[in-house]
Amino acid sequence: MREKEFAKSGSSEVYFVDLGRGVRAVFKPSPKFWRARRIMPFHDDASAERELAGHAFDRAVSGHMVPVTVKRKIDGMEGSLQVWVNFDEAADSAVSAASNFRAEDRLTVMDYMMGTHDRSPANRPMLKGAPVAIDQGLAFIGKAPHYSFGIKAPPSATEISDLSKYGAALRSFRDLDPEKIRSAISPFLKAEEVEQCLLRVKKVIELRAEAMKP
Template structure:
């Protein structure tokens, strides 16, 4: 299965044994996001995690990496609980900017997109993006995303030949990754922004600050091992509308970006229906 970024799946699937015919419909296990409420000593739900990130006291802050985005890792503490999170304040938008190895028309790289990606992920019921909020720290406003302790990226997992755990679950989540990336038009997915904890069958998607182009088309989907989308996500894809998107994304995205998300949603429903990868909703 290659979903828009062949290198990612060539690496990911190198560790996956041969897989036969796909199931008639995926289970909802891939979207349960059990990790979210296991973090921070058993907080009961993601809303509590969001509140923690927004209100916990700052204990420490440190630079990590040398990239232009200058992410920082913070340590937070509240009510005897302590956790780490990654703080990004990048906010670049230009008609034509040389950012990687090429000029990209309409390029933008914004912390707000990290929060928007988290909200789209939850609107769809996917549950693979770590909890992310907007917060001001030391006079700077940025995105604050829960740091996943014990995780490694997919490249490292493949290089070290780590076990993949539940193969079917991994393939379902890779399909869900395509769904999310298509919705937010993330063409920057690579093996360094997929995190895994193989011993716990956990997978996380990070680094979405370059998403949300206004393009009204889909990234390519060339599936060698197609896995139908779970029924709960299929329902969300079919029933989500512009009003629901706007209620969650206003203030994070421009109106034309939100309309583009909804346009891609409709295209995605048609495409997955055509390929019989989207269960009917009764």
């Protein structure tokens, strides 16, 4: 590691890390390393563990939207390290020619399953017409942050139940195995958070079945 630079963040303490050879990453320490400093009004539940859970969930459902995220210890602080991706300056959401769904709609369905708060344009930048989910710090929490003004709520079951809009995106999630997901995210989350997530996954499985009917 060549450099660690503090970066402002709304939900947790975040650093940009220069790994050398033009590779950068985002390091988010676990809350126990920064909570006492209170540099910003962080949410108590925002954590590196949620970043790791988000990446594990993405891989478990074949989402392919979360950059590689691993657990690392830097300068004595344990946390998550996520590869930085160079995003497009401006791009519209791509439409899959094969499945006819907007890539952004697919992220909406995944954010519903993860219970992601605050999925703003800043943390879903576009790369080649597809959104990249770069901040899962407020995923899986099951409740609004205490500083909820301006924080976007997660997508609702009612919203994604609009099959005319989300049907194709729902059908695109072919690999939804609740036990596989449980195994993937359990190391990083509380038991009740895992169960709440699995309830949302099962709802998506139901909606997907409806969307697949002729």
